[in-house]
Amino acid sequence: MHAALNKYRCAFLLGLQSNVVYRWNFAIRSCFSFFQLAVVFVLWRAAYQSSPTMGGFGFAQTLTYFVTLIIVQFFIGAFNEDYQINEEIRNGLINQFLLKPINYFLYRFSIFTAARVVSGLVVLVPLAVAMPFLGHYLVLPHGAWRLALGFPAMAMGGLIQFTVAYCFGMLTFWFLEIQGFIILSMALESVLGGQMFPLDLLPAGAYRVIQYLPFYYQSYFPAAIFTGRISGWEALRHLPIQAAWALALFGLASLLWRRGLLRHTAVGG
Template identity: 30%
Template sequence: MANSASTAWTILRISMEERLVYRGDFMLGTLMRFLPIVTQIFLWAAVFSAIEASATGNATIAGYRYHDMVAYYLLTMLSRAFSSMPGLASGITREIRSGTIKRFLVQPVDMLFFLFLYRAAHKLVYYAVAVIPFALVFYLCRGFFVETPHGWVWAAYLASLLLAFLLGFFLEATIGMLGFWFLEVSSLLFVYMLLNFFFSGHMFPIDMLPQPWATTVKLIPLQFLAYFPAAVFLGKVQGAALLEGLAAQAAWTLAFFFFARWAWQRGSRRYSAFGG
């Protein structure tokens, strides 16, 4: 146990040091990612103004008012910062094709364990550097957050973000492991990223989909990568539905943990590498 903890700390520390050296662009890059929010603010202002002009009272779309909609997009960007794993699946498939993955077969370091610590270091460094632009943007847009979580809802929101990170990691790791069976998975990754962009709620709230599509999309795990944490914060999911949502998010996370572990065990047994 002590040796495992020491190994984990060494990998995490070195990975964090590596990123602190060359990832000073995290701060500027994060600020630039928020620029599309300006377009969203003007777009939805025009949409809701047109609705209010033709109706009486506060305009709503799928239960979202104007300030809710803008706040939702800000929150989904925060959710995606936790759940997105750029280059994880493609990196695994590239190592399988190049043969460099054999280092995990001959060295006493589990690949999933190593990659998990590597990504955890990435997120820790990212938020340590990007906390300033995040704080700046949310402060400037604080007027859109009319209601904020209180009490145990804060704990539920933070839990949803943590589970989003875990789900995003194990889901993409599972896809990357398909490289053991297919020589080329770039097309599959493209399809996955496209579906992820739409059905995670990053492009628009899933509530806006007509039935039965809204219910169907909420049955798949992608909603937990962006939509669900934002919905928890905005109070769109409450009471028993909130507990059920967290349980479903945890269940999907556990399922993909076993999928990734199973794919690694089966894939490594059928894998062959040649050369020095």
């Protein structure tokens, strides 16, 4: 057991090292995320001038939601894991994992976790810089239960995001070019995952349907718990659904891996 864990610990440490090399990339991306926050700030401040509340929330609460969502994304979002898997399959680099006693999903997940530790810490730098300007707009609700439920939701959200990216990567066994599928999914995630607007602003019927889709649980759900957009009872009711999605997607990922390997041709020595 210890030996099994040790190899993933090594993969995690390797991932940490290689991602620290690309810290400037993460730094630039996180700075641009705060530019995105400027878009959010300008747009929603202008929208709130004609209407002091939207869906029962004021401007400060909506801005807090978007700031939280960005931070959550840097800690648990899948950035380019699908492309990395795609390249490993296309270039035949995946062959080395077929000959070694290592689980490819866990290996990739260890690297993903390391990358998120680096990107999550890097995003705190522009956040600290922006705090003097943003600080007085942010209103986080009190209640330790929000942290107690929000962190598990965040961990499962990360697992869902990684598994979705892993599944897209697996599509390389069938399609050489998967970029179109990935960007299509990004467009869906941006709407159904609450990146364009808080989902509770949608008509009630549409919001109820979205609550049963996996996109809702990627980063909207933890961000909504932290920022008080959903109640404790609602959070408790949805945690099992989130866990069910994580399990279902893991099952799908395993299936795609097994079926994909049947189609895979390893060439060369």
